[in-house]
Amino acid sequence: MGDLNPNIGSDNSGTEVQKINAGCESTERGRCSVRPPSSAGQNEDEAKEERSQEEHHNTVQCGLLKDSVVTETFRLTVRNKCESLQDILNEGNMDTQWQQIKEMWTSTCIEVLGKKKYQQNYWISADTVNKVQVRKEKKGAINNSRTRAAKATAQEEYTEANRAVKNSVKTDKTNFIEDLAKEAEDASAQGNMKQLYDITRTLAAKYKLTDRPNKDKNGNVLTSDEDQLKRWREHFEELLNRPPPQNPPDIAPAEEVF
Template structure:
């Protein structure tokens, strides 16, 4: 019991996003929509493929604002239109890896076009801020564009960057800078403005932390083990393709002479298996959805390859042909995802009916949970009396405290005759 409790405690222990020993990778992506079956799976797979810790999302088309956890472990902070019966348009979000979620301090939303989050770093008194915006296009009204950039500037101004403040404390500006040679830029660890010095000297102190970094030596081999997606071998066509590739590869090994050493033979065999697994099966990825079939996963990978062909096309005719094949692949993926979802729901409904007929309440409960979906709200934002969202845990606690204080201290209702 102690060992298990310690493991759970370690899993929920706060982490740091930025450190000197770990590289943090961020990205931003206009996904066009997240309001589509299987789209969260595809976005999470791409995030994992590029080894991103934080991925900003534009045009999610989700309504309301909140925080939800995917079945694969990633967390989505999202913000959309807050009005009732609002359309599924615009919307922004931030997709966090498990490590980034543990470093999350709090997040704020400014409607369907702006969301920001704050994370811990290796320095206790320095936090890391991420702002994801979805700017308006030029054909929008001038008032809409000005409103967005005004909200963006207000959000950025909350991050302390000024080094000079006027005597009347009304005007702030950044007038002090530290210049670094381009070659030594990698050695700069941190820049920070210390506001405490303003009290005695009238201006803020600007400090930079430097740690010498040397260029990594070339030729270092990374010998990490890889797992391959053996789920594809369940399909007859994929299994036949794998068998043919293995036979062709090992026919080459027969050309090795008898004078070959054991080490050379083993290296050739190892390279043969590795090459076939990479070309046919591909590296194993975490299963984000229990209802996504291997056929759909293969179609998703094929769609990605056809997208690469569009980008590599040199002529207009080749690009048009590749774009046509890519559009066809997109439709095939959507149809396959919807069919997988339908089959999965039908199977669960059949299992629930069988469990209810047999009186298996435990099985009925587990099946109903799966049927309801794996998405869950990890932290639903709390609103104040004016309707402003509280996404910070401390602010939510204070609001609940205020709510129950008013609820429990209400005057007694007058007795009616």
């Protein structure tokens, strides 16, 4: 029957138990990390590239959308690009349409928001980002000071700017946690256990939510619920319904204690 706690994935390195190469990954604690089955014929290089794209999918400065001016510019750019895609979306198959829409959103994010220069938490506000830039300028003023008096003054300004950055980051994180706690309370009151579970894992910093389209063995996207459930059934049948081993282990019966 196979392992009852399979870690579905293409990367099986460093594990001692036998796992099925059916499109899943191992977690830090060796638990099962189930995701939709991958298409047949996916080699290791393709799987690594796909995981790399997931890890770097959030490369734009989404925190800038909290600024009303940036948000309005973003909406206007999306609206203009959607109008130019109307003729293309009326033709072609679903995969082509999806690629066009994906390219539209990706290009808009890069043009309006810009790429991140460093790894930044998405809950950091635009005001904090501006304060970080001010602190960076104060640090440069210290390095460019030519006299001791000027350097001492620049050092005081840098200390004040650094204190302002830390306080702003602390405020942003507190607001972020409080908002998540409020969402968790609402989800619990509504009986939405999935949302409550996702929020709990987010607060624990041990979970990254990723959504992938289900595909059949030929790599075609499955859109209907019936086809997706059928593919999941096929996936677990192939995973768990395995033939018995050719050389079954010879396990001696346990001794009776009483």
